[in-house]
Amino acid sequence: MSFSPDWLALREPADHAARSPALLGRLERWVGGRDLRIVDLGSGTGSSWRALAPRLGGHWTLTDLDPVLLERMPAGVERRQVDLSAELEDMVVRADIVTGSALIDLVSAEWLDRLVAALAPSTAVYFALSYDGREDWSPAPPFEAQALAAFRQHQEGDKGFGPALGPGATQHLGAALAARGWQVSVADSPWRLGSGQRALIEALADGARDAVAETGALIGTELEAWWQARRTAQRASVGHLDLLALPPS
Numbered sequence: 187m188s189f190s191p192d193w194l195a196l197r198e199p200a201d202h203a204a205r206s207p208a209l210l211g212r213l214e215r216w217v218g219g220r221d222l223r224i225v226d227l228g229s230g231t232g233s234s235w236r237a238l239a240p241r242l243g244g245h246w247t248l249t250d251l252d253p254v255l256l257e258r259m260p261a262g263v264e265r266r267q268v269d270l271s272a273e274l275e276d277m278v279v280r281a282d283i284v285t286g287s288a289l290i291d292l293v294s295a296e297w298l299d300r301l302v303a304a305l306a307p308s309t310a311v312y313f314a315l316s317y318d319g320r321e322d323w324s325p326a327p328p329f330e331a332q333a334l335a336a337f338r339q340h341q342e343g344d345k346g347f348g349p350a351l352g353p354g355a356t357q358h359l360g361a362a363l364a365a366r367g368w369q370v371s372v373a374d375s376p377w378r379l380g381s382g383q384r385a386l387i388e389a390l391a392d393g394a395r396d397a398v399a400e401t402g403a404l405i406g407t408e409l410e411a412w413w414q415a416r417r418t419a420q421r422a423s424v425g426h427l428d429l430l431a432l433p434p435s
């Protein structure tokens with residue numbers, strides 16, 4: 187599955203505004219000024235680095251499959267082109283912090299279990315902005331309930347890591363880490379979009395229309411009416427979750 191640089195650039199301001207300040211503050215206190223090795227999984231063009239490096243410092247390794255995105259990563263920061271469906275363990279085994287954003291809703295339960303099994307017991311884990319399936323569009327579009335159910339179902343397709351957990355990913359990862367002794371915190375990090383985010387609202391509506399059309403849940407004039415109502419919505423809230431897990435040792 188590929189993500190265009192334009193889409194990642196469009197969502198980045200909303201992502202930065204949505205991150206839970208409480209979890210980020212807790213991670214910053216845990217880092218405590220130490221110079222740590224931080225690995226960003228599925229880094230795209232470096233959104234997490236731009237959000238976090240000013241606060242956490244550290245030696246970063248940005249990893250992604252897509253060479254187009256790798257080219258746009260910040261100069262002077264270590265980058266690796268890797269297929270994380272295959273090379274996950276090598277990437278995380280020596281990290282002090284494993285992070286990622288808008289990633290774990292794309293992966294399978296098996297991949298998250300592999301991640302947890304590969305972590306050193308001293309590694310912190312921070313995955314932000316995982317889609318959680320909660321959306322609220324205003325004014326309410328017609329056929330919204332059917333369309334949202336179909337969209338959530340579409341989120342659970344294979345994105346290259348096995349059947350995706352979609353909205354269930356944060357819960358699965360949190361439970362797996364807690365079972366091994368990590369102290370897990372989860373916080374809401376929704377996008378709250380209004381007239382200042384017109385282009386993002388329209389792009390979200392277009393992407394969701396393609397996904398819902400693929401499921402066949404809405405077709406013809408019903409699909410068109412729902413899509414147009416989302417495109418012209420005045421406000422939208424799109425739910426995400428951030429997860430921070432501090433290590434047992």
Ligand SMILES: C[S@@+](CC[C@H](N)C(=O)[O-])C[C@H]1O[C@@H](n2cnc3c(N)ncnc32)[C@H](O)[C@@H]1O
Nearest residue numbers: 228229230233250251252268269270271287288
């Ligand atoms: C939704 S984007 C998020 C990008 C970035 N973290 C951000 O917040 O802007 C998901 C990222 O995962 C990457 N990705 C998808 N499958 C991958 C794989 N098998 N190995 C490595 N990266 C992958 C994509 O190229 C994309 O950059």
